[in-house]
Amino acid sequence: MMADNATVGERTAISLRGMTEKDLPAAIALSKALGWPHRLEDWEFMLRLGAGLVATLESGEVIGTILWWPFGERCATIGLVIVSNAWQGHGIGTKLLKTVRKLLPGRTVCLNATPAGQPLYEKLGFTPIGIVEQHQGNGASAAIIALGAGQRLRPVVQYDLQELTAFDEAATGMDRDALMEELVRNARGVVIDTESGIRGYSFCRRFGWGWLIGPVAAETVEQAKALISHWIGTHGGEFIRLDTPAPAGLSAWLDEMGLIRVDVVNTMSTKPVETSADAPGYFALTSQALG
Numbered sequence: 001m002m003a004d005n006a007t008v009g010e011r012t013a014i015s016l017r018g019m020t021e022k023d024l025p026a027a028i029a030l031s032k033a034l035g036w037p038h039r040l041e042d043w044e045f046m047l048r049l050g051a052g053l054v055a056t057l058e059s060g061e062v063i064g065t066i067l068w069w070p071f072g073e074r075c076a077t078i079g080l081v082i083v084s085n086a087w088q089g090h091g092i093g094t095k096l097l098k099t100v101r102k103l104l105p106g107r108t109v110c111l112n113a114t115p116a117g118q119p120l121y122e123k124l125g126f127t128p129i130g131i132v133e134q135h136q137g138n139g140a141s142a143a144i145i146a147l148g149a150g151q152r153l154r155p156v157v158q159y160d161l162q163e164l165t166a167f168d169e170a171a172t173g174m175d176r177d178a179l180m181e182e183l184v185r186n187a188r189g190v191v192i193d194t195e196s197g198i199r200g201y202s203f204c205r206r207f208g209w210g211w212l213i214g215p216v217a218a219e220t221v222e223q224a225k226a227l228i229s230h231w232i233g234t235h236g237g238e239f240i241r242l243d244t245p246a247p248a249g250l251s252a253w254l255d256e257m258g259l260i261r262v263d264v265v266n267t268m269s270t271k272p273v274e275t276s277a278d279a280p281g282y283f284a285l286t287s288q289a290l291g
Helices: 021-033 040-049 092-103 118-123 158-172 177-186 221-234 251-256
Strands: 004-008 012-018 051-056 062-071 075-083 108-113 127-138 152-155 188-194 197-207 210-218 239-245 260-269 281-284
Touching (some): 021 040, 021 051, 040 062, 040 177, 158 177, 197 221, 239 251
Antiparallel strands (some): 051 062, 062 075
16 A cells, blocks of 8 residues: 655654554554553454554654454444544544545445544544443353243354354344454354354453453344353453443343443444344444444
8 A cells, every 4th residue: 555645734744554563562552542451462353354554754653543344345344543642633533534435435434433533533424323332340150041942052163154144244234254254263152053043143252451242143132141141151250341332222231240331432334334124133342443
């Protein structure tokens, strides 16, 4: 990708170029300055699944980041949009976003916005479409939630991949085959299995200060609770995080499980992502960045 240059002030040149693994230590420093918990492994996971840009000074210092993930031909998500505090107000975030939008022509683009970032996204054509509630804490040991007749919880295995991808696309409206393949390979997962196929799934992996539960999709709220309580029980007493869309209706229950709501962000999109009326529910995000 060719560098994209902009002049800030009279003598300071800012360049945009493709992000590489060599940029990740600088990216971690930027996210830590915001109080975000991302480890090197978390940045590697997200860069491996998508692509990124960095904004740099003439000296080579990284002062801004953005990552994006194309999901099929119709949709994409954007995340980890960060500009160093020392360079806020110079239009760097705007330039990063405009550049990425040009790389995603015709796609519906979604992101999760902090209050500080929302005004910028609104100026660039993003509209609020929902709220994501961040829950975290040292989850208590959770009681097993009974599933309906003919349903059982079992570990994800490789041969589930095709069916998982189809179920996830029905729930999210996005073709996330590469993400599901990565999760099957490098995270732990369980599915709700029936004679007629998979009726729900959840994944759990290391993230930040402990464990992250997500994504989670299921046909009913009770199924979602069963999928989530499995991981709370597995990691009871350890730090757990889960990001859930507010319409999923899990917030009060998660509080009872010891995962307290600590923050909210606004989901924004260039236009709504379409799912069918009878689509499975999407109960927990892969991460706020990935959606």
